[in-house]
Amino acid sequence: MPLRKVFVQKPKGSTPRHSVLASFVTTGDLRGLRAYLIILAASSAQNEQGWVTELDSLVWARLFDTDQHAVPAAARTAAWRTLSRLADKELITCDRTKGSRNIAVTLKREDGSGDKYTRPGVTDKDAYLQLPAAFWKKKFDEQIDMPGLAMLLAICAERTWSKFPAERMPDWYGWSADTTLRGLKRLRNLGLIEQRTRYQKAELTPIGSTMFYEYRPARIMRPAPQARPEGAAA
Template structure:
């Protein structure tokens, strides 16, 4: 039977969007906040370098790969399926918004290539069976070690939290690569921390310009707030220097766990 123009239009209107798909995946993970080891963003002090795996996404201009990785962590870190998730390659493509700019076959290929880049960085394992792709989390520091949920007991186990609403309300959709990288940097630290531009290459592995553009993007989108702080500077003409401190705004702060309701007998 021939499909009428009206029926085709109705079908298109009913088709799931990328955000719909991300929301459905996150609802299945049963977590209000997604934990991510801080060492993904920046290595702890004492090693040869402070750079974390995040650097490779920024210097490699891989926004799609970074978004894919964060969604995989969100989908798998509940441990419901043993740190793994299996989806059709078109679902992966729609989750990453690839279907908006490519035909079906190109979208499937684009999704698989994004996942292969993550495997090369030793952040996930993945394999295909027909059109189905299974992804398994590895440790966030890129050491190719099996994933275990971070518990926060040691420096290596410290983690930041990203609220599930970051994706379900579309906060991620307006962030470019510098903005998303700096969102993770700010989330890694305590509220009202400073992020000096001149420290960016040593601390994170990207340029001061990228650092600044990311912070400005977050301010423009209302995802961080900024305040001024003044420090004594005896060797400067004014005797004082100004710095900025940042924190996440309420809309992207981790959600507090709901307290269990008990009833008397």
């Protein structure tokens, strides 16, 4: 599943750097974030209507887990409300089909601008991250919490070993140092990231260096070497 990196963080030189993802984290909307990711995953190909996926509202409810401990009518309503929150963020449009219980969801650009969606890597050169199908097939989406999911997207956006100093995260990504530390701990427990220890020179410290950690996605979270969005040019 490709996702433009601008959803996670705006490009260098932008003020502020944090982007749409921060709005999910600060409001604690885990269901909304999970729903958005599964919508992207379900929208694997463009059709005659564009990037539109139309499903029965109860199917959307199952995808969003709003059917758990709820009667069908309540599950459908909760699914619609979840979609409406995503529409308010200009990430999608959602329309109910007259005479049926179907809901048609149309993707918009991931930066929240409301612009028309295009598949990253196909019609443009926008940088994007990828979440492999294992994230859902292994049910990590059901085990992860908001701090963990936010940090997973941030780490996947870097792909290589990178450091995420907790004190810089409010400026870089828009969430707190505490959220960062809790997210990293959750990801380590789930085996979704790898961690390594590094040192850098610091002449004014007693030992002449300081220690820090770097992180990268675990193998199960890395896309296959040749993985590309459907329709990408060879």
